[in-house]
Amino acid sequence: MAKQVEIDVEECLGCEACVEVCPDVFGFDEDEEKAFVIEGAEEGSDCVEEAIASCPAECITWE
Numbered sequence: 001m002a003k004q005v006e007i008d009v010e011e012c013l014g015c016e017a018c019v020e021v022c023p024d025v026f027g028f029d030e031d032e033e034k035a036f037v038i039e040g041a042e043e044g045s046d047c048v049e050e051a052i053a054s055c056p057a058e059c060i061t062w063e
Contacts, residue, residue: 004037004062005037006037006062007060008059008060009032009059011058012057014034015056015057017056018054018060021051022048022050024047025037025048026041026051
């Protein structure tokens, strides 16, 4: 089974670092002020690891 990237939205600070680094995989909910993983996104993208490293809340993980 392939790994999936997930965001713990409870921990998300809403800084949008992941969206800036990897906009093809991460989106931002303006109402909730939280990032989310775009459904159907190509999660194998190299930028996912960079987004994980750039997250100050450390709330992005591989499951």
